[in-house]
Amino acid sequence: MTGSMEAATPPTKCTHCHQPMRSPVFCQNCRVINPVPPDTDYFTIFGLPRRYQLDEKELHKRFLNLTRDVHPDRFATSAPETINVTMRLAAQVNEAHEVLKDPVLRAEYLLQQAGGKRPSEEKGAPGGMLAEVMELREQIEEAVSRDDRTALEELRRRVNDMHAEVQETVASLAEAVADQPEAEDLQELRAYLNGIKYVRNLQDLLSDKV
Amino acid sequence: MAYSDKVVDHFNNPRNVGSLDKNDPNVGTGIVGAPECGDVMKLQIQVDDDNRVVDAKFKTFGCGSAIASSSLATEWIRDKTLDEVMEIKNTDIVRELSLPPVKIHCSVLAEDAIKAAVADLKRKQAARPHEKAKEAQPAG
Known part of the structure; x- marks a missing residue:
């Protein structure tokens, strides 16, 4: 399980300048955006450890920074393909943030990632x-x-x-x-x-x- | 989304709302829920010595379709034997109430509630081996 997760993890070094990246979607060093697979782990997108406990202020800070960094408006004069990539990344960052900021959605996400069932498949509630x-x-x-x-x-x-x-x-x-x-x-x-x-x-x- | 006339009727005039004594040995209680929407349904049945349902009550906290499904279920299970009760399918409820696909889970909830109530009753009966043994003996 962990093996396959590591295999899917995007590079932690910028493919452009080879500097370490905090988030795989944007290099703060050379300010280049990097498309990542659509199923990229939400924690990875923010460069946060895959843990339930998380620093909500830190998540919010990183969300604001990333949103600004990959904002399609910043790439208005770039090639259409680049603009498409930024639009996709902006949506990915948004979605990841929506899920991670909510404790219940975050737990649900970790459960689904670990191969857990959906509520419609397993309806049981704790006894009593x-x-x-x-x-x-x-x-x-x-x-x-x-x-x-x-x-x-x-x-x-x-x-x-x-x-x-x-x-x-x-x-x-x-x-x-x-x-x-x-x-x-x-x-x-x-x-x-x-x-x-x-x-x-x-x-x-x-x-x-x- | 428009509710069918039958759903509206059950919603406005729900049949058999209420509770039976859950400690009564002849009462079975089923409490089920739909975690997707958070609806909760309680359905209770009371049987006579021949395991025929003499009374049924429900309480549902949920949408109109869930209320209508459980209201209809209590109507249907009255005067039926436990075996007959177990034959009621959610698809029967869907058909009777003309439930749209997004509300099918409400009928599933009602079927689950019936099954849970019967299971509870059977658990109680199994815990009374004495009377059970007497019943099992052929008459005469």
Whole structure:
């Protein structure tokens, strides 16, 4: 698994000036853009380690720099092929950023990269979670019908705690999957990512009501 | 996207909304979810001594099609034996409600909920070996 991933990694040195590159799509030294395969790893695009934990400020900084560096407007006078490449790269950088900046999408990405299943293929949620979500929904419904603000506030606290807990489990599982994907971790991460969707729906429901 | 008249009818007048006592030995509870959209569905069945469904209730938090699918499911499973209940397919629900392709997963959810409720009931029954043995004996 790791072998094939390394094989797909684009060069880390500029093919033009042979200087090390932070991002494989743009050389800061000779300011040359470098087309990379469409399936280039999102972390690699930003020159970040393939880990779940990431410095969000650093990601944002690199995103802004890259967006500026490969912006098609900067190449307005270049050959049409070059402009096409920059447009493709800009889209790739955008997509990678959208996924990596969101903790859930980032975990989902690591799961898919490691060969995990999609939610439609494996629908299970962690044991007991659906029943708990169902009960919370019923309690929210009741509190809304009584217009019980105190109860809703309490329910919101419970749901937020639940979200934090699931998020923590997702983080540790995603880290394990990024490091060394074991079948068991893949399955469990799938279940928790399924689960977090229900909890987020509860949060949305509460933010509408409270 | 327009809902069919039957979906709208079930959505506006859902049949059998509510809960049964999940601790009742004759009640089976199925709670299922669709992780793609976050819909959650609870379907409960109550059987008599001949394993015929005498009551069915549901609670669904989801879109109109999910509500209609589970509402229709509770109507269909009433007065059926568990074996007959297990024969209900999501495609039957799709046909009855004229669900469009993007809403087929709602009918799948309803079928899963029926199966989960039956499985829960059978688990409960299996945990009562005494009565089970009595039932298994030929009459007379």
